[in-house]
Amino acid sequence: MPNTRRSEELMARAERLFPGGVNSPVRAFRSVGGTPRVIERARGALLWDADGNELIDYIGSWGALILGHAHPEVLEAIGRAAQKGTSFGAPSQLEVALGETIVASVPSIGRLRFVNSGTEAAMSALRVARGFTGRPKIIKLAGGYHGHADGLLVNAGSGAAGIGRPTSAGVTAATAADTLVAPYNDAGRVAKLLADNPRQVAAIIVEPVAANMGVVRPARGYLEALRQMTIDDGALLIFDEVITGFRLARGGAQERLGIQPDLTVLGKIIGGGLPVGAYGGRAEVMAVVAPEGPVYQAGTLSGNPLAMAAGLATLRRLVPEVYGRLDDFGSVLEAGLKDGAHEADVEVQVVRAGSLLTVFFDDEARFARFFHAMLERGVMLPPSQQEAWFVSAAHGNEELRATLVAARAAFREVRG
Ligand code: PLP
Numbered sequence: 001m002p003n004t005r006r007s008e009e010l011m012a013r014a015e016r017l018f019p020g021g022v023n024s025p026v027r028a029f030r031s032v033g034g035t036p037r038v039i040e041r042a043r044g045a046l047l048w049d050a051d052g053n054e055l056i057d058y059i060g061s062w063g064a065l066i067l068g069h070a071h072p073e074v075l076e077a078i079g080r081a082a083q084k085g086t087s088f089g090a091p092s093q094l095e096v097a098l099g100e101t102i103v104a105s106v107p108s109i110g111r112l113r114f115v116n117s118g119t120e121a122a123m124s125a126l127r128v129a130r131g132f133t134g135r136p137k138i139i140k141l142a143g144g145y146h147g148h149a150d151g152l153l154v155n156a157g158s159g160a161a162g163i164g165r166p167t168s169a170g171v172t173a174a175t176a177a178d179t180l181v182a183p184y185n186d187a188g189r190v191a192k193l194l195a196d197n198p199r200q201v202a203a204i205i206v207e208p209v210a211a212n213m214g215v216v217r218p219a220r221g222y223l224e225a226l227r228q229m230t231i232d233d234g235a236l237l238i239f240d241e242v243i244t245g246f247r248l249a250r251g252g253a254q255e256r257l258g259i260q261p262d263l264t265v266l267g268k269i270i271g272g273g274l275p276v277g278a279y280g281g282r283a284e285v286m287a288v289v290a291p292e293g294p295v296y297q298a299g300t301l302s303g304n305p306l307a308m309a310a311g312l313a314t315l316r317r318l319v320p321e322v323y324g325r326l327d328d329f330g331s332v333l334e335a336g337l338k339d340g341a342h343e344a345d346v347e348v349q350v351v352r353a354g355s356l357l358t359v360f361f362d363d364e365a366r367f368a369r370f371f372h373a374m375l376e377r378g379v380m381l382p383p384s385q386q387e388a389w390f391v392s393a394a395h396g397n398e399e400l401r402a403t404l405v406a407a408r409a410a411f412r413e414v415r416g
Contacts, residue, residue, distance in 0.1 A: 001376060002051070002053045002376060002378075003051050003053070004035065004037065004049070004051055004053070005051060006038070006049075006050040006051045007035060007036070007037045007038040007049055007050050007051060008035050010038040010050055011035050011036060011038060014038075021036070022036070026382070026383060026384055026387060027383070029383045031364060031367075031368070031383060031384045031385075031386075032367070032368040032371045032372065032383045032384070033368055033372075034372060036383070037049035037050070037053070037055070037375075037380070038050040040052075041070075042057065042069035042070060043068075043069050043070045044068040044069060044070070044392075044394035045057055045068050045069075045392055045394040045395040045396070045399045046069070046399075047069070047380055053378065054378060055375070055378050055379065055380040056378060056379045056380065056395075056399045056402060056403055057069070057380045057392075058379070058380060058381050058382065058389040058390060058391070058403075059380060059381075059382050059390060060390035060391075060392050061268075061273055062268065062382075062387075062390070063211075063242075063243050063247065063268045063269065063356075063388070063390045064267075064268040064269060064271060064272070064273050065272075065273050065390075065392055066246065066247060066269050066314065066318065066322075066326075066355075066390075066392055066393060067272075067314055067317055067392060067393050067394060068392040068393060068394025068395070069273075069394070071272075071313070071314070071317070071394075073313045073316070073317065074272050074273065074310050074313045074314055076313070077272075077309040077310060077312065077313035078274070078306050078309055078310050078313075080309065081094065081305045081306050081308070081309035082306055084305070085305065086304075086305065086306060087300075087301055087304055087305065087306075088305065089300060091303075092303065092305050092308070094303075094305050094308035094309055094312065095114060095303035095305075095308050097308070097312055098114075098270070098308045098311050098312050098315070099112060099114070101312060101315050101316075102266070102270060102278065102280070102315075103280070105246070105250050105251050105315070106241075106245065106251050106252055106254065106255070106264060106266075106280075107251050107254055107255055107260055108239075108254055108260040108261050108262070108264055108281060108282070109264055109280040109281060110280070110281065110282055110283040110286070111280055111281075111283050111286040111287075112266075112278050112279065112280025112281075112286070113278065113279055113280065113286070113289055113297065113302075114276060114277070114278050114299075114302050114303040114308075115276075115277040115278065115279070115297075115299055115302050116275045116276065116277060116299055116301055116302060116304070116307075117147065117267060117275055117276075117277045118146075118147050118240075118242035118265065118266075118267030118268065118277045119146075119147025119148050119149055119277070120147070120277050120299070121147075121242070121265045121266060121267055121277030121278055121279045122146040122147045122149060122152060122205065122238075122240055122242070122265045122277075122279075123147065123149035123151075123152070124279050124297045125203075125205070125238050125263045125265050125279040126138055126149070126151065126152075126202070126203060126205065126238070127295055127297065128263065128279070128285065128286070128288055128289060128295050128297075129202040129203035129235075129236045129238060129262075129263060129285075130202040130203075131288045131293070131294060131295035132202075132236065132285050132288050132295075133202045133203070133234065133235065133236065134202075135199065135200055135201060135202040135235070136178050136200060136202065137178050137179070137180055137197055137200045137201045137202060138151065138178065138179055138180070138201065138202055138203050138204070138205060139179075139180045139181070139182060139190060139193055139194075139201055139203070139204040139205070139235075140152060140154065140155075140179055140180075140181055140204075140205050140206075141181065141182055141183065141184040141206055141207075141210075142155050142181050142182070142183050142184060143155065143184060143210070143212065143213035144184065144205070144206065144207055144210060144212060144213070144240070145212035146205055146207075146240050146242075146265070147242075148168075150170075150171045150172075150175045151171075151175050151176070151178060151179050152179070152205075153166060153167050153168040153171050154166055154167060154171065154175075154176045154179040154181060155167045155181060180193045180197065180201070184206075184210055184213070184216060185216070185218065185219040185222050187221070187222055187225035187226060187229070190204065190225075190226060190229060191225075191229055194229055194233045194235070199233075199234065201233065201235045202235060202236065203230075203235055203236040203237070203238050203262075203263070204226055204229075204230055204235060204236075204237055204238065205238040205240055205265075206223070206226060206237075206238070206239060206240065207239070207240045207241075207242075207243065207244065208223055208239050208241065208244060208252075208253035208254060208257060208259070208261075209244050209248060209253050209353045209356070211243040211244065211353075211356050211388045212243075212386060212387070212388075213386055214349075214351060214358035214360050214385060214386055214388070215351045215352065215353055215356050215357060215358040215388050216351065217351070217353055218257070223257060223259050224259060227259055227260075227261075230262070236261075236262040236263055236281075236285065237261040237262050237263075238261055238262065238263045238264070238265060239252070239253065239254055239259075239261040239263075239264050239265070240265045241253060241254065241264050241265060241266055242265055242266060242267035242268055242277070243268065243356070243388070244353075244356075245264070245266045245267075245268070245269060245270065246266075246269040246270060246314075246315065246318055247269060247354065247355060247356065248353060248354045248355075248356075249323060249354075250315075250318055250320075250323070252264070252266075256354075261281065262281050262282055262285055263279060263280070263281035263282075263285060264279065264280055264281055265277070265278075265279050266278040266279070266280075269311075269314060269315075269318075270311045270314075270315065271307045271310060271311050272307075272309075272310030272311045272312075272313060272314035272315075273310055273314075274304070274306055274307035274310045274311070275301075275304075275307060276304070276307045276308075276311055317393075322393050323354070325393060326354060326355035326391055326392075326393060327354055327355070329355070329391050329395055329400060330352050330354055330355045330356075330357060330391050331352070332400060333352075333357060333391065333400060333403065333404070334350050334352045334357060336400075336403075336404040336407065337350050337357075337359055337404070337407055338350050340404060340407045340408040340410075340411045341359075341411050343408065343411070344408070344411035344412045344414070344415045345415060346361075346366075346411045346414050346415050347361075347362055348360060348361055348362075355390065355391035355392075356388040356389070356390065356391075357388060357389040357391065358385065358388055358389070359385070359389070360385055361385060361414075364385070366414050367385040369413065369414050369416075370410050370411070370413075370414045371383060373406075373409065373410035373413040373414065374406055374407065374410045377405075377406035377409060377410065378402070378406065379402070379403055379406045379407075
């Protein structure tokens with residue numbers, strides 16, 4: 001068992017300060033039990049905790065770090081930008097450069113606006129959709145996470161379609177009533193919601209490949225059906241590509257799957273590990289945003305030069321060969337995990353889309369045992385099986401071999 005005394009001491013202090021000891025809930029290990037490791041530093045595919053234990057990282061700052069931690073070119077770009085000032089609250093050259101890079105890469109984005117998080121981007125995209133269409137309601141899909149804006153913390157649960165109920169205290173029933181919920185991968189239920197709410201739905205927001213309920217691929221024809229229904233109805237189609245953008249392909253899932261939404265929500269990778277989000281889409285839709293149009297949205301630190309510089313340095317590195325290598329690593333990891341589970345006679349579903357992967361156990365307790373067995377062997381997985389494993393371009397053969405050795409032993413331990 002690794003020594004984790006220092007992490008435990010720090011978490012005891014953190015518990016006194018922060019709810020659950022953390023500044024974002026999933027970090028708290030509530031679904032797996034135990035005490036989170038407090039991270040001291042990171043480089044490439046590796047993390048070191050406060051007690052000096054080395055960990056192979058499959059969280060990657062929840063997908064932001066596609067090049068791995070502390071990439072030298074990203075660090076240099078941040079340093080260079082910082083020397084010139086950390087925030088202007090005025091237009092800057094770096095935001096123009098990153099904006100042009102995104103427009104050139106993501107097929108459906110003609111114009112965009114930078115914000116500071118994926119939450120802000122999704123919330124703003126919905127406001128734009130409502131402002132553009134003049135309609136009040138939105139449709140989201142059960143289990144889909146699009147950040148913590150009130151109207152998106154709604155999930156009818158157990159796959160029931162209809163008016164959403166809040167999944168968080170503090171969200172009013174009135175807010176939730178404007179959010180309609182359908183099960184993922186069921187186009188018929190979305191069609192029914194549209195038919196039951198004529199000219200009421202401003203937008204459907206969907207992760208084109210779901211990565212917050214484990215990884216779930218879209219069923220054949222599903223996204224195409226959503227695209228056609230929204231065109232017919234006059235609602236907008238919003239792809240939340242906060243995770244999939246610049247990860248499944250340079251142009252995101254929309255490039256890989258060949259479907260163009262009206263609006264796209266981005267975050268994570270476009271900030272290279274600094275706080276960024278963006279929303280963008282067709283020029284005539286984006287024209288409703290202030291100061292050109294009547295939909296207000298603003299931000300003191302939006303387009304922050306350090307974040308723009310980190311994003312630019314990251315996107316510059318994302319050439320086609322990188323996606324090939326991420327895919328190769330993912331496919332060997334997937335096969336190795338399936339073999340390991342099979343050898344140990346443990347029932348799991350391994351689902352992968354490019355460098356996103358899920359190992360799903362039939363019960364949470366088994367996942368918790370697997371998670372801790374991996375952690376003890378130096379592999380840091382997301383502490384919930386609803387969250388995807390994120391592979392980075394810094395993960396190499398050595399990490400792959402060590403991960404699969406650990407996984408074989410962990411699967412045997414789970415079988416017990
Ligand atoms: N959308 C998706 C698909 C996400 O996975 C997340 C966060 O994980 C968000 C939106 C919210 O992004 P942020 O955490 O930057 O607010």
